[in-house]
Amino acid sequence: MNKKNEVTTLNGQQYQEVTAYDRLHMPRHTLDWSNVPRQTKSYPPLQKINLEPKIDLRGKSFWQVMEDTGSISPNVTLDIQTLSKVLALAYGYTARQQAGGQTFLYRSAPSAGALYPVEVYVSGAGIPGLPPGLFHYDIQAFALRKLRGEEASRRIAETLSVPKPENTWVSFILSGIFFRSSWKYRKRAFRYVMLDTGHLVENLVSALAFVGLPCSARYDFVDERLCTLVGLDRLKEACFAIVDVRLEGLLNDAESGVSQTEPMAPDLAMTNASMVSSHEVAYDAIKQIYFTSSERLKVCHPGSEMPCVTLPEPRQWFPVRHQDVKSARTDYAGVVKGRRSRRNFVREPITMTSFMRLLSLMGKTPFSGKNVKPYLPPVTTGFLVGHVEGFDHGFYRFDSENNRYGLFKSGSFMVKMAEICLDQLWLANAGVLFLFMANLKALDDSWGARAYRYAMLDAGALGQRLYLGSTALSLGCCGIGAFYDNEARALLDLKDDSYLLYLVAVGNIKK
Numbered sequence: 001m002n003k004k005n006e007v008t009t010l011n012g013q014q015y016q017e018v019t020a021y022d023r024l025h026m027p028r029h030t031l032d033w034s035n036v037p038r039q040t041k042s043y044p045p046l047q048k049i050n051l052e053p054k055i056d057l058r059g060k061s062f063w064q065v066m067e068d069t070g071s072i073s074p075n076v077t078l079d080i081q082t083l084s085k086v087l088a089l090a091y092g093y094t095a096r097q098q099a100g101g102q103t104f105l106y107r108s109a110p111s112a113g114a115l116y117p118v119e120v121y122v123s124g125a126g127i128p129g130l131p132p133g134l135f136h137y138d139i140q141a142f143a144l145r146k147l148r149g150e151e152a153s154r155r156i157a158e159t160l161s162v163p164k165p166e167n168t169w170v171s172f173i174l175s176g177i178f179f180r181s182s183w184k185y186r187k188r189a190f191r192y193v194m195l196d197t198g199h200l201v202e203n204l205v206s207a208l209a210f211v212g213l214p215c216s217a218r219y220d221f222v223d224e225r226l227c228t229l230v231g232l233d234r235l236k237e238a239c240f241a242i243v244d245v246r247l248e249g250l251l252n253d254a255e256s257g258v259s260q261t262e263p264m265a266p267d268l269a270m271t272n273a274s275m276v277s278s279h280e281v282a283y284d285a286i287k288q289i290y291f292t293s294s295e296r297l298k299v300c301h302p303g304s305e306m307p308c309v310t311l312p313e314p315r316q317w318f319p320v321r322h323q324d325v326k327s328a329r330t331d332y333a334g335v336v337k338g339r340r341s342r343r344n345f346v347r348e349p350i351t352m353t354s355f356m357r358l359l360s361l362m363g364k365t366p367f368s369g370k371n372v373k374p375y376l377p378p379v380t381t382g383f384l385v386g387h388v389e390g391f392d393h394g395f396y397r398f399d400s401e402n403n404r405y406g407l408f409k410s411g412s413f414m415v416k417m418a419e420i421c422l423d424q425l426w427l428a429n430a431g432v433l434f435l436f437m438a439n440l441k442a443l444d445d446s447w448g449a450r451a452y453r454y455a456m457l458d459a460g461a462l463g464q465r466l467y468l469g470s471t472a473l474s475l476g477c478c479g480i481g482a483f484y485d486n487e488a489r490a491l492l493d494l495k496d497d498s499y500l501l502y503l504v505a506v507g508n509i510k511k
C-alpha cells in the first residue's frame, strides 16, 4: 500500500474481486465509437515475407488431430508452406460481414466482443523461405514482417532455452494488447485477454498437430526480457504464452530458462506499434494484475492436490465412455474454418454419444503433457445439464485426471445461470453450460501470482476445444465471460476463495 492507501499490487483473487460484476452496481459505460482500437498493428515499413495463400488444407480428420491418434509425424519439414498452414488455421480470417458500410472480418479463434487483442510473433531459424529472425504475423496481409534479425532470433532461442539455436526451430509468441479489450470491458479486460489467448494457444497446438509437428506450450518465462526482445510497450501489450515446435532432437524437454546475455535495447518505432488508438485509457487494475502476475511460477510440491472448488465432492463417479460418433464435419480444417459463436439454441437434447465425445476432448489441456513438472490442473471443470440425453438436470463435476464425472447437486439451474450471465436468456436453451472454476487462493499459495494466468489461459484453451468439438458435432457453442460473479458463486455453492472464471454454452441449434 502507498501513502494514499492505494493498492499497488493485485493477485488473481484480488483482481477477480475488484473486477466482479454486481447486478445492483453495474458501472455505466458508453462505448467511444470515435476511438475504436485498430485491430491490426501498424509498424513503420518493414521487410515483408509473404505467406502462402493457396495452401492445401486437406488431410487429417478432426478427431485424429484432437485425440492425438498418430497425427504427429517425425518426417515433417518446417518450411514456409507449413508455417502458412499453421497460421491460416490458428488465426486466419474465416468470415466477413458488412455492417454500417464497413466490412467486419471474423477469425478462426473467437474473441470476447470480437476485439481480437491477441497478436502472434514468430521467431525462428533454418526455415526454408524465411530468413532467421523475429517476425510479426500480419493477418491482414497474410505475411510476416521482419522485426529483428538473426541476433534477436539467437537471443530468443537462448531466452526460451532452445538447445541448438543454429538448427531449424520456430517458436510462436502470443501477446495481448490491453486497450483492444479494455475499450469495451474496461478494468475487467485482463480476464478477456487471458481467455482469448488461451483459445489461440489451443488453436495453434492443434494446427501444429494437423501438420504433424509436436509442440509444447508455456506460460512461464521472464516477461520483461521477452517483451523487450519482441519490442513491446509492456504497459500496453505483453507476452502471455509461447508455443514451441519440438523438432526431432531439438526441443526435447526444454525448460524455460533465463538468458545470461544482456537484453537488446527496445526500439522506439517497434514499441510505439503497441498503441492502437490515439486516446487509450490505462486501467490501474490491469497494470497491477499484469505486473503482480509477472513473477515466475513457484514450483509446488509434487503430489500436492488442488483443493476442490465446491463442497462436498460428488459421491459417485461415472467413467466417460468413448463412443464413436458420426459427425457432419470430420476434416480438421473444415471444422476450424467453420467454427463460429452460435447462440440460437433449441431445447433439443444433445445425444449421449455426442456428449461423451465432447467430454473426451476435455481431458487434456496444453499442460497435461510431460513438459510441465509437476502438473496440477489449475482449473476445475464442471457443467450444468439442461438437455442431455440420459442425464438428469444438475451441476456435475468433470474430473479430467481420471476422465470421469459426478453429480454435485441435482436441480435445474439453466434459467438462473442465464440470468446471472447478464440476462443473456438464450443460454437457458443450451444443452449444457460448461464451467471453468478455480480456487484462486490455493493457486496463489502453491504457485504464486502467475498461477492466475495459468488458470485463465487453460480455461480459454479448454473453451476452444469445446468450440471445435461442437462444430464437428454440428452443435452450437458460445463462450461467456460476462456474469454477476458473486451470484454465480452462490448458485454453484463455490467455497470461499473459489471463483467461476469462464462459462461455455453448448447445445443443439436451429437448423
Ligand SMILES: Cc1cc2nc3c(=O)[nH]c(=O)nc-3n(C[C@H](O)[C@H](O)[C@H](O)COP(=O)(O)O)c2cc1C
Pocket: 106, 107, 109, 110, 111, 112, 113, 114, 192, 195, 196, 199, 339, 340, 341, 342, 343, 424, 478, 479, 480, 481, 482
Ligand atoms: C472469452 C470470450 C468471452 C465471450 N463472451 C461472450 C458473451 O458474454 N456473450 C456473447 O454473446 N458472446 C460472447 N463471446 C463470443 C464472441 O462475441 C465471439 O467470439 C465474437 O463475436 C467473434 O465471433 P465468432 O466467435 O463467431 O468468430 C465470447 C467469446 C470469448 C472468446
